[in-house]
Amino acid sequence: QKEVEQNSGPLSVPEGAIASLNCTYSDRGSQSFFWYRQYSGKSPELIMFIYSNGDKEDGRFTAQLNKASQYVSLLIRDSQPSDSATYLCAVKPSNAGGTSYGKLTFGQGTILTVHP
Amino acid sequence: DVKVTQSSRYLVKRTGEKVFLECVQDMDHENMFWYRQDPGLGLRLIYFSYDVKMKEKGDIPEGYSVSREKKERFSLILESASTNQTSMYLCASSLPRNIQYFGAGTRLSVL
Numbered sequence: 001q002k003e004v005e006q007n008s009g010p011l012s013v014p015e016g017a018i019a020s021l022n023c024t025y026s027d028r029g030s031q032s033f034f035w036y037r038q039y040s041g042k043s044p045e046l047i048m049f050i051y052s053n054g055d056k057e058d059g060r061f062t063a064q065l066n067k068a069s070q071y072v073s074l075l076i077r078d079s080q081p082s083d084s085a086t087y088l089c090a091v092k093p094s095n096a097g098g099t100s101y102g103k104l105t106f107g108q109g110t111i112l113t114v115h116p
Numbered sequence: 117d118v119k120v121t122q123s124s125r126y127l128v129k130r131t132g133e134k135v136f137l138e139c140v141q142d143m144d145h146e147n148m149f150w151y152r153q154d155p156g157l158g159l160r161l162i163y164f165s166y167d168v169k170m171k172e173k174g175d176i177p178e179g180y181s182v183s184r185e186k187k188e189r190f191s192l193i194l195e196s197a198s199t200n201q202t203s204m205y206l207c208a209s210s211l212p213r214n215i216q217y218f219g220a221g222t223r224l225s226v227l
Contacts, residue, residue, distance in 0.1 A: 044159075049215060102146075103164060
């Protein structure tokens with residue numbers, strides 16, 4: 001089982017719809033969760049981070065975390081063609097007795113296409 | 117504003133050459149990372165550093181080494197470049213709260 005799994009894509013949604021991106025993780029002790037957006041040929045850029053169970057909203061983006069189910073999601077409301085990109089889920093693993101020095105485990109990414 | 121600068125956007129090298137990829141951050145971050153990204157394989161961690169002169173292997177360190185002589189600079193070295201090291205290389209830095217900031221990336225082609 002992969003440590004961080006994202007829903008297989010590509011995901012295609014019409015402009016104005018809600019895009020739902022999902023991520024599950026295997027390390028139950030994980031504490032910090034991140035969503036990055038990566039445009040083709042560019043580097044990842046942070047969209048949101050979430051540390052506590054529940055929802056966190058920032059503009060059109062909402063991150064949802066459920067630690068009991070080991071599940072984190074990203075909702076994009078009113079999707080725009082400019083949202084078309086690969087979305088990476090990243091998880092900070094638990095220390096397990098050592099220190100991870102800020103290491104993150106990344107999922108494979110989900111390609112999102114928003115069509116007009 | 118956060119800034120992570122990679123020295124080259126595109127690089128073409130020949131098999132067997134020694135290759136240096138440079139990364140500089142201006143945020144006084146302790147942690148710095150080198151990844152490579154390949155289609156279908158996602159981001160894979162090569163090496164990371166948590167302090168000056170301190171380094172740890174990531175998931176795919178073979179064929180690479182790193183150097184961190186100053187806090188702001190983290191270098192990735194390909195001792196003898198091979199064609200299977202053709203890839204996009206991404207540098208990142210982070211504070212202990214773990215938000216990683218990425219540089220623009222270096223697309224390396226080894227011929």
